[in-house]
Amino acid sequence: MAVSFSYHPALVSGLESGARRHIYFHDDKLLLPAPDAQPWDAEEIENPEGPVFLLGEVDGVSCSVGSLKQTPSGWTEVGLRDYLLGCDEIDDFRIVNAASQLLYWLRTQNFCSRCGERLGFNEKDRGLRCHGCGYISYPKVSPCVIVVVHRGDEILLARSHRSFSKLPAFSCLAGFIEAGESAEEAVVREVMEESGVLVSDIEYVTSQAWPFPHQLMLGYHARYVSGDLNIDTTELKEAAWFKVDQLPAVSPMKTIAGRLIDAYVAKFR
Ligand SMILES: [Zn+2]
Structure with missing residues (x-):
């Protein structure tokens, strides 16, 4: 209910x-x-x-x-x-x-990052206030991009070393947005770094807060432009192109990865 x-x-x-x-x-x-x-x-x-x-x-x-x-x-x-x-x-x-x-x-967040005094409840908004210098600390949210790279009726999926899942499921490429970077720039950089593939036509789809420990996942679809798969093995265990009608086990629909994959595959149903 x-x-x-x-x-x-x-x-x-x-x-x-x-x-x-x-x-x-x-x-x-x-x-x-x-x-x-x-x-x-x-x-x-x-x-x-x-x-x-x-x-x-x-x-x-x-x-x-x-x-x-x-x-x-x-x-x-x-x-x-x-x-x-x-x-x-x-x-x-x-x-x-x-x-x-x-x-x-x-x-x-126990102590002020500016002066080292103990932080306490702010009581004016959802922040913590330093009793020493007045600095207010707000909850940390780390923005990440997560992306389905598509090439016609194929999508690029990967398995990461640091997957939370106990299941051997494939998921999307993902990574943190760097300081000073737009989400779209992060999509292009992350996909290139992790897979060696250049993408364009980046399209926002949906987002999801993800508490491990404080990520905001911004979900995209991006079109393959060029490049052969050349994965970053420190990040990924494997990556491959899959036909939309022959997908392996993928992340569940409760996750943004599952929903991004489903949203692309739905175009072919
Ligand atoms: Zn302080």
């Missing part, structure tokens, strides 16, 4: 906030209070580990996020990736994605 979600307007402590929904993590695992419960169904736990913050409202009810020193007896630990790929609703994906990214950021 679909749930509604809205962010809390400021970054404030979730302790004693009156929140009646709570999401907890232990290490990198999402905790479910019961095997069939939703992650935001947890009751408040005393003595959390590290910061607890107010995420927003889930179905109109305030929801806090924090991490626990240990998983309470009877609760279930779920890998974040397994949850995101298995959850039914786009809203569930969005809530857990936001909770995970903000918690990761809070746990890794």
Whole structure:
């Protein structure tokens, strides 16, 4: 069943906030209070580990996020990736994605990068304020491009060494956008660096936030222009052209890679 979600307007402590929904993590695992419960169904736990913050409202009810020193007896630990790929609703994906990214950021941003003082909740917006110099730190988002390179009825797919997937699935080429670079320039550079192929006619398709740990994936289709496959073996295990009607196992539809591949293949259905 679909749930509604809205962010809390400021970054404030979730302790004693009156929140009646709570999401907890232990290490990198999402905790479910019961095997069939939703992650935001947890009751408040005393003595959390590290910061607890107010995420927003889930179905109109305030929801806090924090991490626990240990998983309470009877609760279930779920890998974040397994949850995101298995959850039914786009809203569930969005809530857990936001909770995970903000918690990761809070746990890794303890001190001011300008003066070294401790950071605290800002309470004016979704930032952390330095009590020493007033510097405000905002959640880190790292933009990446991810691209289906096409050549008529063929697409270029690859398997990476650092694939999160346990399955031997093929996916799209992808990489981080460099400082000062447009997304389209990043597409051309990444595809050339990873595969030796020149692309053009870069077309934006869709985007997806991806909490490993804080990426924003911008998804494109790009037309092959020239070049033989010459892969960067430090990044990729293998890459190959596949006919759209003879694809190997590819990333699932919950991922932007799966949706980008499907959007191109759909033109031939
Ligand atoms: Zn400072």
